[in-house]
Amino acid sequence: xxxxxxxxxxxxxxxxxxxxxxxxxxxxxxxxxxxxxxxxxxxxxxxxxxxxxxxxxxxxxxxxxxxxxxxxxxxxxxxxxxxxxxxxxxxxxxxxxxxxxxxxxxxxxxxxxxxxxxxxxxxxxxxxxxxxxxxxxxxxxxxxxxxxxxxxxxxxxxxxxxxxxxxxxxxxxxxxxxxxxxxxxxxxxxxxxxxxxxxxxxxxxxxxxxxxxxxxxxxxxxxxxxxxxxxxxxxxxxxxxxxxxxxxxxxxxxxxxxxxxxxxxxxxxxxxxxxxxxxxxxxxxxxxxxxxxxxxxxxxxxxxxxxxxxxxxxxxxxxxxxxxxxxxxxxxxxxxxxxxxxxxxxxxxxxxxxxxxxx
Amino acid sequence: xxxxxxxxxxxxxxxxxxxxxxxxxxxxxxxxxxxxxxxxxxxxxxxxxxxxxxxxxxxxxxxxxxxxxxxxxxxxxxxxxxxxxxxxxxxxxxxxxxxxxxxxxxxxxxxxxxxxxxxxxxxxxxxxxxxxxxxxxxxxxxxxxxxxxxxxxxxxxxxxxxxxxxxxxxxxxxxxxxxxxxxxxxxxxxxxxxxxxxxxxxxxxxxxxxxxxxxxxxxxxxxxxxxxxxxxxxxxxxxxxxxxxxxxxxxxxxxxxxxxx
Numbered sequence: 001x002x003x004x005x006x007x008x009x010x011x012x013x014x015x016x017x018x019x020x021x022x023x024x025x026x027x028x029x030x031x032x033x034x035x036x037x038x039x040x041x042x043x044x045x046x047x048x049x050x051x052x053x054x055x056x057x058x059x060x061x062x063x064x065x066x067x068x069x070x071x072x073x074x075x076x077x078x079x080x081x082x083x084x085x086x087x088x089x090x091x092x093x094x095x096x097x098x099x100x101x102x103x104x105x106x107x108x109x110x111x112x113x114x115x116x117x118x119x120x121x122x123x124x125x126x127x128x129x130x131x132x133x134x135x136x137x138x139x140x141x142x143x144x145x146x147x148x149x150x151x152x153x154x155x156x157x158x159x160x161x162x163x164x165x166x167x168x169x170x171x172x173x174x175x176x177x178x179x180x181x182x183x184x185x186x187x188x189x190x191x192x193x194x195x196x197x198x199x200x201x202x203x204x205x206x207x208x209x210x211x212x213x214x215x216x217x218x219x220x221x222x223x224x225x226x227x228x229x230x231x232x233x234x235x236x237x238x239x240x241x242x243x244x245x246x247x248x249x250x251x252x253x254x255x256x257x258x259x260x261x262x263x264x265x266x267x268x269x270x271x272x273x274x275x276x277x278x279x280x281x282x283x284x285x286x287x288x289x290x291x292x293x294x295x296x297x298x299x300x301x302x303x304x305x306x307x308x309x310x311x312x313x314x315x316x317x318x319x320x321x322x323x324x325x326x327x328x329x330x331x332x333x334x335x336x337x338x339x340x341x342x343x344x345x346x347x348x349x350x351x352x353x354x355x356x357x358x359x
Numbered sequence: 360x361x362x363x364x365x366x367x368x369x370x371x372x373x374x375x376x377x378x379x380x381x382x383x384x385x386x387x388x389x390x391x392x393x394x395x396x397x398x399x400x401x402x403x404x405x406x407x408x409x410x411x412x413x414x415x416x417x418x419x420x421x422x423x424x425x426x427x428x429x430x431x432x433x434x435x436x437x438x439x440x441x442x443x444x445x446x447x448x449x450x451x452x453x454x455x456x457x458x459x460x461x462x463x464x465x466x467x468x469x470x471x472x473x474x475x476x477x478x479x480x481x482x483x484x485x486x487x488x489x490x491x492x493x494x495x496x497x498x499x500x501x502x503x504x505x506x507x508x509x510x511x512x513x514x515x516x517x518x519x520x521x522x523x524x525x526x527x528x529x530x531x532x533x534x535x536x537x538x539x540x541x542x543x544x545x546x547x548x549x550x551x552x553x554x555x556x557x558x559x560x561x562x563x564x565x566x567x568x569x570x571x572x573x574x575x576x577x578x579x580x581x582x583x584x585x586x587x588x589x590x591x592x593x594x595x596x597x598x599x600x601x602x603x604x605x606x607x608x609x610x611x612x613x614x615x616x617x618x619x620x
Binding site for chain 2: 258
């Protein structure tokens with residue numbers, strides 16, 4: 001018999017008896033399995049111990065390996081730096097040995113464990129190449145303790161410069177962001193503004209704000225006003241462009257729905273277009289903040305007689321390189337701090353988008 | 360329960376007289392989508408427009424909502440010409456189109472807020488949410504809702520305005536079939552309680568017959584009215600009723616799809 005015959009001649013296939021699924025009528029959910037419990041951090045924190053050892057090594061190396069003579073008085077604060085490193089080592093050692101009993105501090109430090117090992121090793125390398133071996137020659141290179149020296153000796157001037165920079169940045173950034181946002185909404189919404197202003201923005205916007213420095217110092221009533229204008233301009237362009245593109249790309253049915261619900265033109269702009277464009281606006285603010293840092297420092301170096309840019313210039317003029325490094329460090333902390341702050345604000349404002357809403 | 364006083368209001372009468380509509384196309388030329396539509400929606404009536412996709416049904420809804428003016432012809436609401444969108448005629452679209460940055464409560468409140476009534480009538484938002492059974496989700500955000508829940512929020516957002524006409528543009532089109540069946544019954548319920556007129560666009564024959572007093576069958580583009588089916592069954596209806604099956608056969612005949620019957 002052929003296969004076909006087999007199939008044709010075969011008796012109709014019996015449906016297999018359905019396997020009965022147990023039907024549950026009680027609605028009580030199962031107890032939460034223990035797998036889902038918070039993992040307990042027990043015992044000694046090993047990476048912490050390694051980190052403590054590394055910090056100890058840094059301290060010992062700094063204190064007991066004599067600095068190389070370089071023809072002028074010795075580096076200040078060598079002892080203090082070494083002792084500080086040993087203190088960190090002791091603190092880390094205690095936290096590591098306490099393990100789970102170290103509480104919140106222990107839990108916060110744990111993820112940074114490997115950085116806590118790497119940092120002292122890098123510092124030790126830096127210390128060895130500068131103060132101990134003199135392979136990187138002074139005055140262009142300075143050991144870590146010289147930053148301490150600057151912080152202690154020159155904190156007043158450094159602090160004042162930081163305050164000046166912050167003030168200039170705040171004025172320029174806020175002004176540029178506000179004007180940029182308003183312009184972006186305006187050209188995104190109004191057909192006339194789109195026709196007349198948008199081409200201007202596209203043509204003049206990409207010109208680096210620092211290129212206008214000579215012009216600004218010439219026209220503005222004071223160098224501070226010129227710097228505010230330039231910082232504002234650097235912020236303005238990305239904020240305006242991204243706000244515009246955000247407003248222009250809003251889903252058209254958002255407007256239809258709002259219009260049928262009785263929305264006025266103002267309502268459409270403020271309650272539909274602006275919130276819908278907000279994610280883009282924050283990208284613009286982020287880019288604007290980055291651009292404003294760069295213009296800020298340039299303006300302070302060129303004409304404004306205060307601020308971190310001026311401090312850098314001044315330190316270089318006196319060949320006070322440790323001061324320069326200290327100023328750069330302050331600048332790094334300042335800029336990354338401000339960007340972190342911006343992102344925190346964004347996460348809060350856009351919590352609906354990220355899906356991390358808490359209530 | 361919702362206080363019926365705040366919701367109930369007489370439905371609007373809509374007269375569509377000799378309405379034809381053309382679109383200007385991007386690449387030049389014009390495209391006719393509606394051809395001489397004459398239709399009356401009586402006060403409190405539920406009318407369904409049934410037709411093949413792309414035939415121009417949704418365009419007719421946009422004209423009735425006042426989102427666009429008709430090229431020729433006249434559309435009136437209780438004898439007043441419709442020129443612009445008005446909160447007495449609310450549209451529920453196929454996509455719920457909730458505003459993702461607003462909580463469910465704020466989405467429902469949008470109409471009242473837009474008309475400056477929110478401060479005095481906050482309670483109506485809670486009522487509307489209760490009406491669609493979503494009071495517990497007032498503080499949720501749209502991305503946390505299922506498709507059916509989102510569409511119920513869109514319904515609440517429409518109903519909070521006490522519309523005299525509810526314009527429904529395939530509001531259940533994207534829901535799964537189980538949710539859809541449940542929502543159809545809810546829709547009938549809401550309509551019976553609130554007393555608004557309803558104009559529904561759908562290409563689901565069963566849905567049209569289950570919901571509407573009258574089903575208007577439209578032709579391919581440009582849309583013309585090819586048939587009118589009066590569904591003379593009381594509410595709540597039963598899907599298995601033989602009269603519905605007969606009407607369904609008839610509707611499919613008008614649509615040229617009765618070969619599968």
